[in-house]
Amino acid sequence: MMSSEEELTSSTPSLPPPSAHFVGRKEDLVQAKRVTRLVGGRDVLVLCHKGQFHAMDMRCYHSGGPLQEGDIEEFDGRICIVCPWHKYKITLAEGKGLYQAVNPSATPPKPTWRSKGVKQRVHKVTEVNKNVYVTINDSLDPIDSDFYQTERYRTTMNKAQPKNKK
Numbered sequence: 290m291m292s293s294e295e296e297l298t299s300s301t302p303s304l305p306p307p308s309a310h311f312v313g314r315k316e317d318l319v320q321a322k323r324v325t326r327l328v329g330g331r332d333v334l335v336l337c338h339k340g341q342f343h344a345m346d347m348r349c350y351h352s353g354g355p356l357q358e359g360d361i362e363e364f365d366g367r368i369c370i371v372c373p374w375h376k377y378k379i380t381l382a383e384g385k386g387l388y389q390a391v392n393p394s395a396t397p398p399k400p401t402w403r404s405k406g407v408k409q410r411v412h413k414v415t416e417v418n419k420n421v422y423v424t425i426n427d428s429l430d431p432i433d434s435d436f437y438q439t440e441r442y443r444t445t446m447n448k449a450q451p452k453n454k455k
């Protein structure tokens with residue numbers, strides 16, 4: 290699977306991929322830094338970090354937290370979004386969940402960064418003529434964040450939200 294970084298650094302295509310969805314003008318997205326879009330039936334976060342576009346499922350794989358409100362930080366040389374709910378760290382490039390492990394027998398115990406593997410579905414971003422497109426990663430391999438894109442989850446969330454009284 291090609292990452293968004295690889296795609297953006299490869300030669301500029303003149304047409305978007307056939308299955309790509311337009312998500313905005315480059316200048317608007319750069320200015321906004323992050324936007325959420327419904328793309329191919331999924332809620333997707335598109336963000337621009339240091340001139341690179343990234344796209345991933347909007348709700349955190351852990352418990353559905355709003356990643357569009359997360360900070361971006363670097364851990365062990367990998368750029369991550371930090372979920373605002375429980376501070377899980379997710380790499381922008383691959384959607385991997387990072388955590389710190391400590392070897393208790395080491396003296397002094399020294400924490401090291403490890404990966405839980407791909408937990409958040411990331412999508413491909415393509416830039417064509419100053420327009421930005423997202424192609425949904427439709428790999429059939431299940432990824433944890435998929436659950437928060439289901440109708441079952443949306444229905445549960447809608448029921449849980451208080452209705453506005455007039």
Ligand code: FES
Nearest residue numbers: 349352354372375
């Ligand atoms: S919901 Fe994101 S860390 Fe818990």
